[in-house]
Amino acid sequence: MITDTFEATFSAIIRPAHEGDLVALEWFGQFTHDRAIIEHTYLQQQRDEALILVAEVQGFPSGQVWLDLTRKRDTSIGIIWAFRVIDCLQGLGIGARLIAAAEAVFVARGFATSELEVDVENTRARNLYSRLGYTPARVQSGPYLALCKSLIAADVGPEGSRPPSDSGAPCATPRYAPTFA
């Protein structure tokens, strides 16, 4: 029996995680097994080697995306990982905003490319990445597909897609030396 239906709006803030988020980032036990890696990545954030961005909704970090700022720094590639939105708030645009915020951080820090990996069977995430302009970074091997997106404005064609590359690894090599913010 339905007793009421109504619509509600919410506002979200995307910001770096702070120490008070660490337990909440476990999402009520869903990621408690990752406590050590959450703490480790937060320590890396304090050393400016990583960044955890959260989408705070009603005071709770309901979405998160982690940025690796060091692993591929020498090839000007920023890495996105641990990207997730809490189940009941998926499909509302939070994920796309988190990726946009991640890319903005990479651009501000002089990265030429954003890169991530996705399970080949994760159709929903793959669709989202495709819509946001990510294309295969290299030939797939194993269950994960590496995707990348050039963050250099000149690489983006009129419809938001990159022009064809003859390198076979379109995002792997920046066309010119990056500038650092």
Ligand SMILES: CC(C)(COP(=O)(O)OP(=O)(O)OC[C@H]1O[C@@H](n2cnc3c(N)ncnc32)[C@H](O)[C@@H]1OP(=O)(O)O)[C@@H](O)C(=O)NCCC(=O)NCCS
């Ligand atoms: C992948 C994930 C992070 C995306 O987050 P999200 O907040 O649901 O993403 P968005 O809402 O921005 O976009 C997702 C879809 O919702 C749709 N959408 C966007 N705004 C919407 C709205 N206002 N109403 C309804 N649907 C909407 C988008 O069109 C998109 O559809 P698509 O998948 O066909 O492209 C989320 O689904 C998730 O946490 N999945 C589990 C973990 C995971 O797979 N992570 C990725 C690992 S690589």
